[in-house]
Amino acid sequence: MTKKDKDLIETHKIRYRLRSTFFYNKLNEYHTYEFPQIITELIPVSNNYDWTGYDKWGVSEEAFQAIKESKLSPIKVFSHPRLLREHPILTGYYRNVSVLSQKAVSYLVNIHPLRFENDNEIDMGEGNALVLSRLFNEHVSLIIENVLGNISEEDINGLLFASTGAQIDGSWRNAIGEESERIVRKMLIKKAIEMSVLTAFNKKSGEVEQLGEAISDHIERIKEYKGFTLNNKKSVLFSSEPDISLIDTDGSTIAAIEIKGGADPAGALERYGAAKKSFENSLNDNEDVETVLVASCLTPEVESRLGKDNEIKTYFNLTSLLVHKEEKERFLNYIFKKLLDL
Template sequence: MTTEETNLLTEANRVNYRLRSTFFYRKLKEYNTLSFNAKINALLPVKHLYNWDAWVNWGIGEDAFTYINEHPDFELIQIFCHPRLIREHSTLLAYYRNIAALSQKAVKYLVGVDVKKIETDEENRYSLTEDKALALSQLFNEHISLIIDSSIESLTKEELYGILLASTGAQIDGSWRNAIGEEAEKVVQRLLIKEAKEHNLLAAFIPRVSTAIELYNPDKLEE
């Protein structure tokens, strides 16, 4: 590799990592991860409204439930997913999903529920049925119980917050990889169009989302 090629590669990597840094920050704000603790704490005064008598049906392990229920620093709703709670506060789906260290894609694959729109629904426009809420609670609680069991019942608030951030970071990294692919695709498309235009080979565009043909207009090449 020549010096010029090395310099170009270094500059490309520098730009890539700069974009990655700002992308991570924007996504962290978009996902509202840092607001989860405040939302959960706001529910603590009404925690008694959520009955846990049916916890055995919600995917919670016995040892994990006993540990959290008797822990002086934890409340059940801080750790385990209550089916009625996520129906009433759908944005907290992301909180429990991240504590369970599950991606949105994993949730859709395992229980067939696409939580992407629901997690960002601050106005509860997308209703969550009882069956779906139960399936999601069971999935999250099973994984959360496994995490507690693997900690040998020594989970701390700091570790819980660490899992939340680590899971969010993994999701952002996945989004970044998808974004890179989309940007690269656009660059390749532009190069192909430019080359075809220069050789007078371009006659029309056929959008991927439909079969309609759009006649080529050289004045709109940059679009």
């Protein structure tokens, strides 16, 4: 196998491993698993919603009758303007059931749905609720009209997940670096919890959150955290340039960690240069800082430069951390035992 073939295999390994975790995280972030439960809880009160004007909301007569015959509640399929105003977060549900991307909604009706999908307290207003309901209902009506036989709850959930998956796939191309950072940060949190050295989380909101029993809940909410504190009075901070900082008891920086998870070998030198720039800033503040690079797709040229680079003191192959347990343990031991002295 040639070096080029090995580089290509490594590229695919890092891309698909990160893609898997990215998809899972996004399904949670987009509330995809929550939606069916929210709708189920609303169905007992669905009679409180008047569907007399369904045709004004973009629902075709054929589609409406088909749903009545299927025994499905209308709110399982169709967007009611009042319901949308009461529960703006369901914008994401009805958008995906109608198989429309956020970009498509923005293009078709000049309303970007993201602000409603992320904030359940916002009032979208009468006009927006009506326009969005019409759009979603027109599209889902067309789907129902083309179904051979009755449409089922499984069909609706299938549309929800298929459409969400397409949206996630579209955003994946620009998110590999972000997902790489998330993976490494989760590694550090899990290890600190396993070692019983994590005392609290520092939230981006400025609040301090104590470690609870639901470990998985903390890990899934990693985007809320700015870092965490340790029982030896040191801390780990998440930021950008560097991506992770290890902080000593007096506030000085022990180590700066840069994570470069790009999957394109052609961009390896560019990622190396970006890491160096970040490390230069850290070293200007404190020349004793340990600089740690965690990167994928380390080409022969980049590895050659790393071997001669006095500013990057240690580097790890991100792909190896994800694939080989012993390499992951070597990295974590280096961070917690050598650098944090735990």
